[in-house]
Amino acid sequence: MVKNNAVIATVLFALIVTVTSISYTFYQLYQTNRAKHIDSVFSKHSLISQIYHTYLIKQISPPMFEANLALYDLNEITKKEEYEKIIRDGKILKTDGTTDPRSEASTFSEFPLIPLDSHPIITSMIEHRGKMYFWVESSRHTVLLEDRSIQAYSAVNLLSAYGTIMTILIISFTLIIYRLTPLRRLRRQIARFGEGDMGVRFHIKGSDEIALIANELDTTQNKIRSLIESRTLFLRNIMHELKTPIAKGRIVSTMISDEKQKARFEGIFERLESLIGEFALIEEISSGNQYLEKKEYRLVDIIDGAVDLAMVDYESVICDIDTSIKLEVDYRLFVTAVKNLIDNAIKYSPDKKMEITVEGGEILFLNSGEPLKKPLSYYIEPFTKDHPTKDSFGLGLYIVDAILKEHGYVLAYERRDDRNCFIFVPVKPSKRNHK
Structure with a gap:
């Protein structure tokens, strides 16, 4: 089956390879852009860590801490249920710690007073339901901040470009396959012609390469048909013209009184009739029209x-x-x-x-x-x-x-x-x- 449709199979293979390559390229672009977006957003963590550190060492009051958060469009999550749900279900995009901070089972509570330097401040960026959060932890306190100025990474532009390119590719390959479909019809017609069907037509409307080839085949077929018809008519006329004198000769041979000569002439005319019959059979078989x-x-x-x-x-x-x-x-x-x-x-x-x-x-x-x-x-x-x-x-x-x-x-x-x-x-x- 594949051999019989090698051209179309090649086009489809090229389409699959092209779509796969472009899809892989766009996937890599998506991963790279998403990583750059996360890195860009996470660069804000140094400022948040500094504010939080200043707050922990009591250099600013709680109202001032909240004012700083509001200045940078950060909102602290204070409800315990919401806090734990975000920590549990959210996706950690990046952290400046070496391990997943959730593995240490941090809870919504104040920690005992421990020297600040014994545990550094760890900041993690979490995505939950399209919103971005900064989870800041230390040995004394933990806080979850919603960043209302930043949205989660969206690949709408990338997907639009991908969809546009895929649409163009599919339309292009569809047009190519559509233009190649006359080849299958032409192949079937050539097979029928090879089997002896002289009534098949190859003509195709158009001026492309396939139409030109089909129309040349149609012209050649007409010439072959004319030659075969001329040959058949010629042979039939010859055989008809030969049978008439043979029949007359056989009639005349019956009037010969010498039995020896009569038998000789009858043998000659029988041989001629047999030869004509064999010629007719050869013509019928070799012409391919039977x-x-x-x-x-x-x-x-x-x-x-x-x-x-x-x-x-x-x-x-x-x-x-x-x-x-x-x-x-x-x-x-x-x-x-x-x-x-x-x-x-x-x-x-x-x-x-x-x-x-x-x-x-x-x-x-x-x-x-x-x-x-x-x-x-x-x-x-x-x-x-x-x-x-x-x-x-x-x-x-x-x-x-x-x-x-x-x-x-x-x-x-x-x-x-x-x-x-x-x-x-x-x-x-x-x-x-x-x-």
Whole structure:
């Protein structure tokens, strides 16, 4: 599936990588900006510590301490429940102590008088429900101050920038994928054209590269269609024109009184008719325009039809086949392939007999005789043969091979003892099978 959509898969991969990279970059920016904001706010703690230290050593009175807090927009949390809730649930953003101050279980109370220098003042910044607090501790006293002039860090601007960039990226990649969708349609059309559907059209409106390629394919297809139609018309006209004089010749040959000459002319005209028939079959197979009418047939029925078509005695064909074996084939074409092998096997067999059997899904045609002098690939080429005879035109095995390929078989050959063995070997189904 991925191989069939490699371009779109690549675009989607690029989108995922880009989105991931940008998201990670913005996350790092968020962390950095948040840390800078916290550091900037926490810089206020030195002033708070100084005020608090002055208050502890009794250099300023409580009213003056509260006035200083109000001056810097700081409000002391005096309610015990609120104090403990903020300390318990709040998030400590930064502290100038080495450990979490909450681990020492500080409570809302006055501590016994201890020399001030035995415990330094520890200031922690806490965030709770969007508000900022300074928690100041010493050995004598602890206080929680709300800083009303400072809000918790907000990433609205950063999120807006991130959302804008993501929107632009998604729209851009969506447009790219949309522009590439005609490629999938074009691929399907090319596949249909390769399967023999000459009615498919490639034309696409537009002036981009894909449209130009599709329109060039459409022009090429029209030229190919014209060539095929011209070729088909030419061959059909030739065959029609040839059949007329052959028919007249056969009629005239019946008027010859010399039986020897009469038989000779009838043989010539039969050979010409057979040759025209083979040419027509070759044209039908090689053009790729035939539509295989595949149905299930019993193999024994196919062989019976081939024997009738070959006009040989049933005693000449030894058939050892299970009558339940069925094949899904085009009856007319497959019978022709079997008939040609029966013809060859009997023609080149000294005893004029041959055998047909099945082994593991392979159909075997065996006959006694001399082994092939050349590889099988030589004999499946048109107009090739070892022993020219009046009944052979060198097209038999070529037609067999072409028909088998259309049905998902290949023709093979091997020598078994003193017999030749031609084999129909099934392979993967052909992509050019049609209803």
